[in-house]
Amino acid sequence: MKGKEKYNITVRDLPPVLRGFWNQVDNPNFSIANVLCALVCFSAMSPRLVFRYAYDRVMHHLLLQCIVVGQSSDGKSFSRNVYKLILAPLLALDHEAEMQELEYAELKRTKGQSKDKPKEPVTVKRCLMKFTKNKIVKRAHMFVRKYGEPLSFFIYTDELSTLVERRGSYGDLRDIGKLAYDWGSETSVDTNCDASYNATVDINWCSIYNTTPKILYKYLDKDACESGNVNRIIFALLGDLLGEPAPEFRELTNDELALVHHWQDVLMGETYGDNDNLQPVKEIPMGWLDKDVKAWCTRQREMIGKTCSNAHNCFYKRASTSAARLAAIAYHLWDENEKQRNHVRRLYYFFADYILHNQLLLFGKMYEQTIVNITGDAVDEGDDNVPLYDQMPKRFSREQLKAKVKQLELGTLPRQFLFKWLRKKLIHEVEGEKDVYEKNGL
Secondary structure (H helix, E strand, O other), X not given: OOOOOOOOOOHHHOOHHHHHHHOOOOOHHHHXXXXXXXXXXXXXXXXXXXXXXXXXXXXXXXXXXXEEXXXXXXXXXXXXXXXXXXXXXXXXXXXXXXXXXXXXXXXXXXXXXXXXXXXXXXXXXXXXXOOXXXXXXXXXXXXXXXXXXXXXXXXXXXXXXXXXXXXXXXXXXXXHHHHHOOOOOEEEEOOOOOOOOOEEEEOEEEEEXXXXXXXXXHHOOHHHHHHXXXXXXXXXXXXXXXXXXXXXOOOOXXXXXXXXXXXXXXXXXXXXXXXXXXXXXXXXOOHHHHHHHHHHHHHHHXXXXXXXXXXXXXXXXXXXXXXXXXXXXXXXXXXXXXXHHHHHHHHHHHHHHHHHHHHHHHHHHHHHHHHHOOOOOOOOOXXXXXXXXXXXXXXXXXXXXXXXXXXXXXXXXXXXXXXXXXXXXXXXXXXOOOOEEEEOOO
């Protein structure tokens, strides 16, 4: 694979455990979103799995953040069914911990001001639907107190609006979310308040949020776009269902459910030992994917050299990272079978294109406006649009370039295009003709 083509995937490219989610609904946008949600949930069950990404020396954990975007009543709630099905073992453990916390709270209440108050139990909850910064710092520190090292959370919300409308929590959600994407990025609480839980901890999570477009833009405003929230998120777009019913999901068959239960057992066994301790960290061998990652990223840089798109330059790097994480969990769900690597390669290319395309579609213009303070449209990297470089004739003048930039309402100055193209040896200045340039290799 050259990294310059666009790849589609079929059900055959998916590990058997994911095929039921693909075939569960007869709508391609929903099929992709359903599989993405399943991959995020399986990743959330796998905090002891790591892999080495092509451009990093440190190991990557399988941390993925997904937002399902659709209009009200378009059927976004399918993600809740995926979450409750796949993460059932974690939710059961969380329920036990919640019962311990309620019992402690009741016992503490009955003791009143007595000196023999019970000691607070060390409980672990990994699946959260809302939180404050102080509370999640405490819960993350409980991982360390119980196991001696961090684990990852899973954050789910049926409607992002319920968090956005409560300003006290969504700011924490957004701010910590940037750090939660990478293992080792610590969050700290240090106050004089007795009610606060002061600690410095590593907070990591996988997440699925459902939202409408308007609430999405309220949550991810210009500041969040520029500071890195957007490029960490996989946007699953459900498409235009105007005048159409929401797609119906069939029930998974017994055989499909059996595969899900098998992998629940495998992944839980890879996380927890017999004595409620953590299993050793396991590396998924992904070095064979490095050449594909670098080929795709090289292709993006070639395109950016022609378009000078700030948004594309920002978004493609973590689009590749997230796609590689999706490929890693998919390869693990293939039992790390070397014969299936071509399927996983196709998944990487597909998801890298999918993630980047949706980020640019939703936030490309906003990012360009934030970075260079413009009102024109960001360059769309879709198939129907041609980079500025390719729109210019073989020989052109600076004035022709200025006119084209003005016509397309691009936010980059003509001299910046010339500087980039000259440096990358895409063009040369014609000898003896001032401000006239010619493309190389044509």
